[in-house]
Amino acid sequence: MNPLAERVITCPTCLDKFGWNDAELLQYSVEEGRYSAAVWPDDGNPDKVADARSRWYVRCPNPSQDSPNHYLPATYVDYDDPLVIALVGRPLSGKTHLVVAMIRALLAGSEVGTTELSAKALDYYQHVTFKRKFLDTFEAGKKLPATINESGSHLAWLAVESGNVKRPIVFFDVAGEDFTKAGENGRHTRFLVAAGAVLFVEDAPHVLRSFAESRDLERDLSLSSPFGASATNEFVQEAIHRLPDGGRHLPAVVALTKSDRLRYLAPADRWLRHDPGGRVDPADLVAESRDVYALLHRANAASLTKLYRDFRSCTMHFVSATGGAVGEDNQYRSGIRPTRVMVPLLSLLAMAGVIPMATRTEGARR
């Protein structure tokens, strides 16, 4: 019996709380596509059991009975309650590319610097699918498919460790349209109720429309609107209405995606080259937020500057998930160069108490 057996946990899929019970451990068969009773290693070798357990599951009892069958990794109970990170933004703003670039960097451990942050996949089989569908496609320099999330479930979850903190982080990414359409009575965006941190995404062409490509203008009519595309962002506003108490108590970041379009425009030209070395430096966070805010203010992107004013802890960042624009053939012809994708994530994790803040005080120049 697991010593934590009676612990009450929150399911990140149905958001129900229930007492953990791993009496019925399950294993997943890829060939059969179904779950069956776990088979314990014959000799009971603890190392083998631990290895097997990392691929076992427990069925979520879903006390509210409002979701189809779903399963939690057996190791879920080894960690603190999950930090649910909600991605919020308009359609085609680059949410999925950003979160995939973040997860890629997080798993590679390449940009975590002095935070001593490590991450691993929590759900083995889900990660295999995620890797094939998203990470491998991204790595091959191909455009990711548009998000179609019919179940409103999370995109990915990882177990992160930093010092004494061991916590799952769960990324919810739904189609931008879902924030304004009450799909399945709002079930698609129900994750907002459980959000522990919010990652707001807006793309640079919506802020500075001269930087939109002709294909952006064809696909998104709001970019050609004489009333402006950036002053209001209905997707952000609708999401905030779903957050408990407007979410103002939650750590929040605003990521200005596709900032590679601004790579030769100050101050983005400096920030995109600024390597924080994996540090979460409060002075840098303030200096960059100030510059992003100033750019949004100049572009009259009022609904985004409001986020900084309304959310108690909020930082703003220039990011580029791919480092460049995609070609007509949906390929990133010069390869992918994710730029500063970890900065907003590390800022969120620091504000949520998962990793420590650095203490250096010197800010970056403009």
Add this chain to the structure above:
Amino acid sequence: MTGTTEADSLSGCDLDGRSSRWKLIDRTEIHLPGSRLRTCRVQTTDGATLVLRTPYSAGDESSRMLLDNEIRALARLTRAFPGWRPRPFPALVGYAMDTLEPWALFHDYLGVPAREATDRLLGSDQRDFMVNVFDALAHLSQVEVVHGRLGLDSVRLDGDRIQLVLFEDAALVGEPDRRRTGRVTPETDTHAAGCLLYEAFTGSPPRDGQPDLTEVPLLASRLGDLFTVSGPVPEATEVLRRLGREDFPRIEGADELEAGRAAFDVARERKRPRPQPAPAPPPPSRRSSRLVVTLLSTAALLLVAVVCLVLIGVSA
């Protein structure tokens, strides 16, 4: 911006990020000593002569970075001095970086490399050349750009005008230097400018960066500290002042982000937790006030008793 390079046209974006296309009718490669990028002078169908810079081989990441450095620096300068004439740098016209064969288009280069022309500088020409070099550096410092490889090959001369080119190693002030051992500072350029002037006036570069200034009284009299090893190196505007120039380059137009930064500062200040007012001193406790009342009452009684005794004594 997605860019394509066809035989006679370039698709990319202009300085403001707008999708643009340039049709070329002629392309002639020019040799630029010291450059690690291919350079061609091109004619467009609308009659303009421009300079096209590209990496020598497609997919070469280090050359791509050199081009990126150059575009970034010259984009800053072109935006900051849109109407300045003559510009001491080639203005950026367009670029495409999201392609296997990235490129950048600039306004045509002036004259010839200074290495080919400085032997013709005499008397007041030398002084004008000095002023123009530091005037160009003052433009750079206004936008926090450091050229990073200033020399006789990266300065072009056309009569009494000069132009800085080859911004392949340019960086912004405060960024890590090429060796990543320190930070980029404008002093790198002012020191390099001193060395290039010395070479221009004497025909040979200073040995170990330490010139014999007795050969060049023009430098020795006012700019000896350009070559200092330990002390501070003067800024370009300070050098211009010493050379008698009082009108320095200034960025044209207001800082468009200033109002937004001020708004951020106000918003941030409002979010700061307000300091709690200092707690009022605690009211005196009942015990101590009772003690005060007792003492005052006793004093009053004693006073009355003394007065009575005095009155009795007087009446007796």
